[in-house]
Amino acid sequence: MSRPTSAREPDGQRIRRRGRRPAGQQTKEALVEAARAEFAERGFDQARVRSIATAAGVDPAMVNHWFGGKDGLFMAAMDLPIDLGEVLARILDGAPAHTGERIVRTFLSVWDPVSGGPFAALLRSVSSHEQAAMLVREFVAERLFGRLVATFDSDQPKLRAALCASQVVGLGMARYVIRVEPLASAKPETLVTAIGPTLQRYLTGDLS
Amino acid sequence: MSRPTSAREPDGQRIRRRGRRPAGQQTKEALVEAARAEFAERGFDQARVRSIATAAGVDPAMVNHWFGGKDGLFMAAMDLPIDLGEVLARILDGAPAHTGERIVRTFLSVWDPVSGGPFAALLRSVSSHEQAAMLVREFVAERLFGRLVATFDSDQPKLRAALCASQVVGLGMARYVIRVEPLASAKPETLVTAIGPTLQRYLTGDLS
Numbered sequence: 301m302s303r304p305t306s307a308r309e310p311d312g313q314r315i316r317r318r319g320r321r322p323a324g325q326q327t328k329e330a331l332v333e334a335a336r337a338e339f340a341e342r343g344f345d346q347a348r349v350r351s352i353a354t355a356a357g358v359d360p361a362m363v364n365h366w367f368g369g370k371d372g373l374f375m376a377a378m379d380l381p382i383d384l385g386e387v388l389a390r391i392l393d394g395a396p397a398h399t400g401e402r403i404v405r406t407f408l409s410v411w412d413p414v415s416g417g418p419f420a421a422l423l424r425s426v427s428s429h430e431q432a433a434m435l436v437r438e439f440v441a442e443r444l445f446g447r448l449v450a451t452f453d454s455d456q457p458k459l460r461a462a463l464c465a466s467q468v469v470g471l472g473m474a475r476y477v478i479r480v481e482p483l484a485s486a487k488p489e490t491l492v493t494a495i496g497p498t499l500q501r502y503l504t505g506d507l508s
Numbered sequence: 509m510s511r512p513t514s515a516r517e518p519d520g521q522r523i524r525r526r527g528r529r530p531a532g533q534q535t536k537e538a539l540v541e542a543a544r545a546e547f548a549e550r551g552f553d554q555a556r557v558r559s560i561a562t563a564a565g566v567d568p569a570m571v572n573h574w575f576g577g578k579d580g581l582f583m584a585a586m587d588l589p590i591d592l593g594e595v596l597a598r599i600l601d602g603a604p605a606h607t608g609e610r611i612v613r614t615f616l617s618v619w620d621p622v623s624g625g626p627f628a629a630l631l632r633s634v635s636s637h638e639q640a641a642m643l644v645r646e647f648v649a650e651r652l653f654g655r656l657v658a659t660f661d662s663d664q665p666k667l668r669a670a671l672c673a674s675q676v677v678g679l680g681m682a683r684y685v686i687r688v689e690p691l692a693s694a695k696p697e698t699l700v701t702a703i704g705p706t707l708q709r710y711l712t713g714d715l716s
Contacts, residue, residue, distance in 0.1 A: 312622045423631055426686055433686050441688045462682055462691035464704055469686070470678020474670055478634055478641050478677070480649045481672035494671055494715045498706045 328355040328366055335377040340421035349373070375439065378387055384443055391448060399448070400500030401492045408475075408488040409466055416476025423477060440466045452504050463502040471495060536574055538564040543585040548629035558579070584649065586630055592651055598655060607656070608708030609700045615676055616683075616696040624684025631685060648671045660712050670708040679703060 302414070307450035327500040338347045348491045349370050353360040387410065391402045411419060445461035445468075454460055474480045483491070501507075542563035546555045557578050561568040575581040594647045599607060619627060634641045653669035653676075662668055679699070684686045691699070709715075 313534070415560075423634075423681075425633075425683075436686050437688055459690050459694065459698075459702070462688040465688055466678040466682035466691060466703075467675055467706070469681050470674040470676070473631075473634075473677050473681065474674035477646050478673075478675055479647075480645050480670040482667050482676060486667065490667075494667070495674075496712075497709070498675070501705070504701075507530075 303496050308449065327356070327358055327362070331358050331363065331373070332376050333364070336417070336421075337372045339374060339377055339425065340417070343421060345425070345426045347374075368383070374425070378436075380440070384439075387444065388447060392451060396452070396504075397500070398496070401402065401496030401504055402497065403464070403468065403499045404471070404492045404495045405488060407471065408491065411472065411476065412488065419472050419476045422474065440469070449503060454504055456507060463507075464499055467495065467498055467502065473489075512533050535564070535570070537567055539566050539571065539581070540634070543581045544625070547582060547585055548625070551629060555582075565688075586644075586647070592647075595652065596655060596686065600659060604660070604712075605708070606704070607711055608706065609704030611656070611672070611676065611707045612679070612700045612703045613696060615679065616699065619680065619684065620696065624680065627680050627684045631681065648677065657711060662712055664715060668710050672707055672714075675703065675706055675710065 309423045331352065334346070336356070338352045342348075347370070349363050352373070353363055357507050363369065363373055367376055387406055390406045390409075391399060394402055411417065422436065424438050430443045443459050445464045446457070448464070449457045471483075474483050475486075475491075476484075516609050539560065542560045543555070546560045546563070555578070557571050560581070561571055571577065571581055575584055595614055595618065596690075598617075602610055613671075619625065630644065634644050640685045649669050653665070653672040656672070657665045657669045682691050683694075683699075684692075
């Protein structure tokens with residue numbers, strides 16, 4: 301997605317960018333990192349695009365340019381540390397009968413290194429802001445679990461995706477936000493063994 | 509717990525109470541209701557005991573008198589619409605093999621009538637406030653699921669209680685806060701059938 305630096309970018313960033321970091325992947329990442337911190341601290345509603353851009357040393361106009369606005373930036377900030385395509389690829393890479401376990405393992409491998417990171421911020425946003433709830437709904441239920449369920453030929457695919465989302469969101473809540481012991485400090489494989497079968501049943505088992 | 513009204517209450521409420529509602533269960537409930545609204549609107553941190561008391565037409569000192577302060581009031585506000593003892597009694601009333609189903613049914617019977625009610629507020633508080641997280645931890649994981657698990661003779665009782673909490677909290681998130689369809693508008697019995705076995709396995713199944 302990176303473009304060669306040009307002397308005449310369509311939005312004239314060349315002039316406004318003077319004295320700031322060069323545009324490109326690095327600056328984009330700085331913006332996403334600053335957004336992560338701002339959303340974590342203030343939630344979706346109170347987070348300010350201008351503050352985020354300032355913290356990243358980027359012109360606020362670049363937020364629209366790169367992310368289409370605050371919503372897109374929020375999505376990008378939550379989309380970490382690996383992207384959805386990579387998450388899906390990891391989960392689908394193996395025997396279908398162990399997909400549930402791989403969902404738990406992948407989820408923990410993404411969030412454990414940042415101790416849940418923006419998970420609390422995400423929940424704060426979701427619980428106070430319909431737009432954030434919609435984004436999570438679209439992202440988690442449709443783009444992630446919807447596509448996973450679609451790889452099986454199960455009945456009630458939407459209910460299955462929603463059930464998976466409920467357990468995974470609950471796992472994140474219990475481990476990173478409420479921090480219920482011993483779940484909060486359990487080894488990942490303990491949770492893979494405990495919760496994997498739940499997700500496997502939600503994906504392919506009998507729900508009636 | 510109600511006391512007969514006395515002409516000389518230890519804290520002298522009789523005089524300060526003049527022109528306000530009489531002390532007693534009714535006023536206590538008004539306070540809890542006002543607290544519920546305030547916590548729902550502002551979250552734990554921003555909620556003000558003084559505002560709650562004013563809304564309920566009660567002297568703020570009564571909050572300490574009855575609930576020991578803001579934390580206790582929060583507990584009382586979240587403890588609704590039926591108390592923990594009643595919840596436990598409902599869940600335990602039946603065949604042990606269907607305890608998981610009764611957990612889901614009871615959870616929905618408590619929260620569905622208020623459309624999740626303070627659930628979003630609770631999460632907002634939990635995600636921004638360690639004290640609120642601690643309260644939920646104590647309330648949900650220890651007092652509720654800890655006691656349920658203790659009625660079975662299972663290994664790893666604390667992990668089991670935490671796993672139950674993770675699925676139930678996730679169910680509340682998905683149904684009332686994120687509102688993932690079709691889970692958000694599914695009939696209770698659909699969710700009882702779908703999620704009951706998950707909880708049953710967390711209570712008594714093989715987790716290794």
